[in-house]
Amino acid sequence: FIPSEARPGIWVRVLPALENILYGANLSNILSAHQHVVLDVLAWFPYGIVHFGGPAVAAVIFFVFAAPGTLPIYGRSFGYVNLTGVIIQVLLPCAAPWYENRHGLAPANYGMPGSPAGLARIDALFGVDLYSTNFTNAPVVFGAFPSLHAGNAVIVTLFMSYCFPRFKPLFAGYVMWLWWATMYLSHHYAVDLVAGSMISGVVFYIARANFLPRRQADKATRWDYDYVEIGEVAGGEQEYDLAELGYRQRLLVDEWSVGGVGSEESGSASPDDGGSLWEGETLGGRESTDRESVAEIVLVSHLDLDLELHPASPRDERHPPTYPPTYKHPQTQIAPL
Template identity: 55%
Template sequence: MSVQTSILRTLQRVWTAFLAAVGRLDKSLSPKDTLRRFNQHQWTFSDSIYIFHIALATFWLTIMEVPGFPLKLMIPILYAIALLIPLTSQFFIPATPIFAWLLTFYTSRFIPVSWRPGISVVLLPTLESVLYGANISDLLTRWTHWSLDILAWLPYGLIHFVFPFVVAVFLWLFRTKEALHLWGRAFGYMNLIGVVIQILIPCAPPWYELIYGLTPANYGMPGSPAGLARIDRLFHSNGYTVTFSNSPVVFGAFPSLHSACATMEALFISHFFPQCTKYIWTYTAILYWATMYLTHHYLIDVVAGSCLAIACFYLYLPDELKGTNALLPPGGLSSTTFGGKRSKYELYDLEEPVRRRGRGTNGSIMRDVSDYELEDSDRESDEEMDITFRSPITPGPTSATPLMKPKGGATSQAKKSHRHTASIASLIRAEERAEDGWSPINTSFNIAPAPRNDEARGSRP
């Protein structure tokens, strides 16, 4: 199979899946439909999590300084409107944990210093040395090169911010809606828990040790792009320097949410698209290395982030999405549209035969199954009598009925009933029975040829 053919086939599958996914959407814009579903909803104990989300959002909106009051009230108003419209609510409700994480991450910069715990500078490097015998991050950054910088920048500073959307889109296109809802819960709560831990247990990252040593840190210190500053110099820009210098969580080294996100993405891809397992875990391993090479995290941060992702994935994974159920396609798609079993023609790169009737075409071989269906009487006779005990000699007609040509629709019925009932033995000895004046194959009476004159004279007395 050529590369061009493979690309065209993949694009066709994606387009087909996109049309099917759009067709499954609820396109209603009436809030009455949402209110009716709200009244019909059967509440369970798990729905109490939304009370937690309301309380958490109220707290962050209260201490939020930018945007100020009353402009910040537009955030809950717009979110409430999105929940009332069915077209948007089918996305915003499952994404509630993700919005809670984003709101927590952004608003954490406005937490008063008097409320914040002290920053630990020596905790992570001490644990690193105790658990692994050395500072792994320090060892990986002793020799740098521009090619390694590019290799570390791609997963850490570029793909990391795009890949969550890619995973969500693929789940929306090729898997059931429960898989997309699981992604929203697991990915959102994992990041929310990670940010809360970073706020409650602030720890200095490796770049702080390289710049300031082990001197005490304070919340007035700006963040640093660390190894990504080399990328800014390489591309003659300052995007990463500005972004990381104004980070809301400067001392959020533990746990590493970069490694947590990569691990969660790898778990989802390997679970719902197992044919991509080796590729996604290769990407994840490179990102693990990049977090330490760019001096943003210690190895213990990477391990903690991965453990957090694994715990959230298996905690929220329901039973109906385990095993082969994870590979079920959504409504409107067959199992072979993407990631399913391929046909024999696709496996061996053969052209699939066109179903046509006529001589000299593949249709003469690939006939419809209905042409080969036997009547009920034929099936019953085959089941009652074993072919082992059938006589190879078919008896001749006992009356003139089989010698008469049927009229009307009886012709096709007779041909259809006798088309497949002739045994191999009857076909072999057809010539012998033809000499007797009757053939089981032809429907006409065979008359023996008249003797020649010399044969006739020889027979006279």
């Protein structure tokens, strides 16, 4: 809708030059040099099918199985990725590998038609016109940089990996599959894929830090949540979600902390004073002749607190005892359901 004379010039040589500078070769031309019908179908499935239907399927999955509020953040993030990509494509129009294969590095103009490139072989294979007409009449012919195929795949993968971390390798494998497909079909250079993925990464990490509800590992669907917590843990501190305490954490505290006494400055007794305070029964009612004892505080998943006393070996002055760091749960924004 913008007159051709008002549009910026089309970059034909920039992407091939960057490809050779960054990778030492034109990866798209290398991958598309050997073509086969099986490879055509393998490339067509992620590029021509999953790319268009996958985001909608992911939205349904987020609505049912992710924390309440995840779907709106996913939708906005997906929109920001595409909006950013289209703005860059309009301001910095670049020719795709199919243009180099067809016209070389000759100057381009906005009157040139688009091309389905490798997807034309899919139309010929099935005897239909799924892509030829649509890509030939595309409104943005010179929109190779950045690749929104890569950007959309990465933003979906990041959200899916966040909500279902056990399937991260599967999601990452899909991104690699689509990256190969875009270059095999001569629609994008590798640098286009990197740029689109970086946009998605920035958008996702902003959303995760400020707006995305935290997942709770023991919740299967959105209807299992009693509350949601928004954003990341502040200051990089470790978070202990009460719903995820399926393990025991032991904090070893020596007798100085347990008794609340023990410093010479406070005037309290010490093990070397020889007083009767250190003889006889311990807090647990056990006999102890050692100079020190250790209190073990066990925090279990349902907040049961057990206090046990175990004898410890004599202190080695060359190796003073060390204690694990303590963490406080950061203040967080809690949204009632």
